[in-house]
């Protein structure tokens with residue numbers, strides 16, 4: 539299988555995905571590039587369920603290998619919020635500068651050691667014969683005190699990675715892909731697909 543469709547409309551994600559899958563799949567299409575439009579409701583309770591909902595919807599229209607991801611930010615102090623609701627937190631169309639500021643406000647006065655958080659990513663694959671695979675990975679970090687960095691997207695400017703002493707928005711794309719939830723999950727998925 540040389541071609542894969544990735545069921546996302548998020549360009550930030552597509553860039554990361556292309557960089558990681560390029561060595562295995564010469565052609566990686568977004569839904570838009572594949573000319574597929576779906577209107578799915580991501581109402582699963584887990585990242586895996588949501589990734590499968592997206593992948594199945596596109597697979598039904600495509601008839602070829604489809605991958606989809608679902609990801610989110612879990613902040614321990616907030617009971618793992620926003621979690622699977624990360625994209626919808628404070629409203630889907632609310633700018634991330636506002637979402638990030640609100641999360642920082644909710645952690646006001648919370649000491650460093652209690653600001654632990656992780657990005658989680660599940661990836662689902664639906665094969666042309668209907669087989670389904672899911673994998674999951676995470677990156678551990680802490681919520682910062684202000685936004686830092688302008689790379690990446692979403693919650694990256696407030697997600698501080700202790701090993702780098704930087705937020706994921708201050709990492710280069712290459713650095714982020716090596717350690718990120720999505721990078722790790724994509725590499726796990728590549729391994730699973732190779733076994734078939």
Ligand code: IMP
Nearest residue numbers: 607608609610611624625691692693694
């Ligand atoms: P999804 O597109 O439904 O998977 O939603 C993912 C949500 O988690 C979005 O709100 C993203 O901003 C956030 N998110 C997931 N991965 C990352 C990341 O690598 N950096 C920043 N935010 C992320």
